[in-house]
Amino acid sequence: MRKSVLKFEYLLVGVFALLFLVVLPCLNAFPGPNSWLHVSDFTITLYGKYLCYAMLAISVDLLWGYTGLLSLGQALFFTLGGYMMGMYLMRMIGDLGQYHQQIPDFLVFLGWSTLPAFWKPFNHFAFAMLMAVLLPGVLSGIFGYLAFRSRIRGVYFSILTQALTYAACLLFFRNSLLLGGNNGFTDFKFVLGHDVRESATQRGLFVATAIALLGVYVFCKWLTTTKFGKVQRAIRDSENRVLFSGYSTANFKLFIFILAALIASLGGVLYVPQVGIINPGEMGTEKSLEAVVWVAVGGRGTLIGPVIGAFAVNAIKSWATRAYPDLWLIFLGTMFILVTIFMPKGIVGLPAQLRGLAKKIAAKMDGRNGEPKSVGVDAADTIQPAKSE
């Protein structure tokens, strides 16, 4: 049973990989714009965005589904990665901005004539990438160390991460941080020498994102099958027992927290050049909650679930915001409520849930028919636990 599920998952991943790595980019590149096979640039960018969200969702799931830490701060790390990439992209604009100066437009607007010192190294892509690893890594390291050391767990961990995100969000809204304030970064021109507005560049970014997501998936899949992964799940199920067995749970949790922050940051790095804008709104508390909802809808405790959830929820959101602009929040909210109450295992767990339901109904029908022949020991045994649940 379990093996067949796993096989199905691998099949699904294979299909996804084929679709995103080969089929979609080819359909975007080769058929002419009028062909029915053509996939528009808009669609490519949109799916590219979903792929980045899927990475964010995996990072949430790694914490919540596998370790039992519900972090409401993953959007912060996602946005931090995005900002580092954004700073590099801002430097690449050169003097093509509105004011035609060598420094970003918002700095001109704030009255600067030379580049602030901390902006200078961002001329180099490598430095920006280094910072995209270091900044979320160090921040999550410090916060995680403080939080896990004093054994903050469960709901308190969620609330504290939410507060951290909220504080950071307020900070990034300030102009004096010299990171674009309210408007953030936008109007990018070049990434690594390629024009971001060209469809070939977008296609390249799309493939890069798909590869990154596949890499993250494979890595996490591997990680969860190792002994580390087992300890991780043991912490989720009973932290005290793990602690009493001599494992330093704080270190395990710290590692997974930093790892999740880095995965989220990677998503953010790839998100910015494709979407073309990054602002502090992306790290609002509701964004982190949204990511948690993707995981809940897709199915937590699996790695394919978050990816499915990120795609499904965002696709519904894209459709509903256009079709029912007034009502989409109500749709979305109702969906979260229903999923939480009725589908605790998400879309991935739905087949198993339906099978269980079908069995239950079948058993009940059997019992009601009251045929003396079928009242075997087996039937009675299956009914009993169902009732006590």
Add this chain to the structure above:
Amino acid sequence: MRIFPALVIVLSLVLSVHAQDEVAVRDKLAKAIVADGVDRQKMIVELGDTGSKVAREVLTAWTRDGVALYDSGSGKIPVMLEDQTDADGKSRAIRVDTGKFLVDDKKQELKFGANDLNSADTDAALRGLIQQTLDSLALSDPDPNSREAAVMKLGNSAKLKNVPVLEARLANETDAEVKKSIAEAVAMLQLGSPDPKVQISAAQSLGATKAMGSLDILNALLANKATPPDVLKAAKAAADAINSHITAVNLYGTVFRGLSLGSILLIVALGLAITFGLMGIINMAHGEMIAIGAYTTYVVQNIFGTGFAFSINLPFHFFGHPLGFGLKLPGMNATGWFYESYFLFAIPLSFGMAALAGLALERSVIRFLYRRPLESLLATWGVSLVMQQLFRMVFGANNVQVSSPRWLMGHFSLSDVSLGYNRVFVIVFAVMIVVGTWLLLTKTPLGLLIRAVMQNRDMASCMGVRTARVNMMTFAFGSGLAGLAGAFLSQIGNVGPSMGQSYIVDSFMTVVVGGVGSIVGTVYSAIGIGTSDQILQQVTGSPVTGKIVVLVCIILFLQWKPGGLFSIRSRSLD
């Protein structure tokens, strides 16, 4: 009931006294305008201590050539033309002596163009005299606040000749506040005196009374190179005293605002302390319960006023009929004190509405999630999204206007620290709510049941407590408290669809810092966070930085005391 006619009689008496005054003033005014020479000057000066509004209007108009003379044949009648003109550019004339429209023999109202009549004459000396009279008229205004403003205006005029005017008023003044201002104003004027001795004593008295309004004049004196050294010394001492007083006033004002913010936070967090602390449910829709309370206040205000109506068309059709819903509540068009009392009705109603919403939420969503607290967070967040959108559809995306009743507006000063009535009211009410909650939880049978269920649900259930019912009541009570917070918040903050969001993070922090499950802890931490938030905003000079510092401090604080201020000790592992 019997008081009522008596009141009417007193009122009409007061009115008639005023009316008599007005007749006399008008008579004198009319005579002064047509008279000339010494008589005229004498009459104008006599008008100065009547405090009459009419006199001010007419005299002001006179200096601007707004008073005209109409020759009726038997004598000149002073009139003022109305601002409003008819189609021919003409307007009716109001008689200065009676306040009625000027009529001819057939009782027909007369109308004049702008240049039809001659203006009453004035000259520079007369205008000076009238200005002086106007000043003293302002000084004798019946409203103490207007009197104070007039006094301060004279004090800042830097004209020594105003000193006798002020001193004359001091003799008749009864209001203590105004008396103080007059003394201050006199001292301020005396600072400009040529005599250094007068200057020094004026500076000393200003420093002693810590007159904040005089700081500008003192600074000007300090900057002036011609000031004699001993005057300079006295002025410096006075300025220093006033500056340190201003710092103290600002500090106390900040603490007071922090206390009132803390009280709101307290009422919000108290609700959370019950639903989150006692029940273990993370209700992300708690903020929307606040909004329900605030919007209830808004609707009650509209029902007392012109009524409230909304209608929403859904983008769906049912057999060709468009779907939608709406509501129309008639208004009572109340005025006066009855309208002002709307807030008293709104307070219990907002508690009730939020409690009902909480009840519905508990029955429909939360009761499935008691064993899955982290998931309650997700489901209630969905509820919060739905509710915010509903608010947006019903009340509009913009903030709505909730006007404070008149008895909550205004403020009183305690040694220059101004305390708004609304903020004082909020603080007093917060204290009452905390005491009430404490009594409910510790002294009533329901409170006993609540505590039993929260401490050990299974055990309580075994003892025959209907836990489902207790859960329901507890959750409704917690939500109701949020509704109350919303009602108060509508008096000192904005009311909008996402108003709850700005409080939700703060109030969760408050509960965590106070120690989950501890009402006392919540009280301390709400006041602590509210006050330090305001103080840090003042110190760092920006609201955002202050907030960030507070949040970082909270995270560090939890390192030191992970269980919050008052953590409940227990041998059980969580």
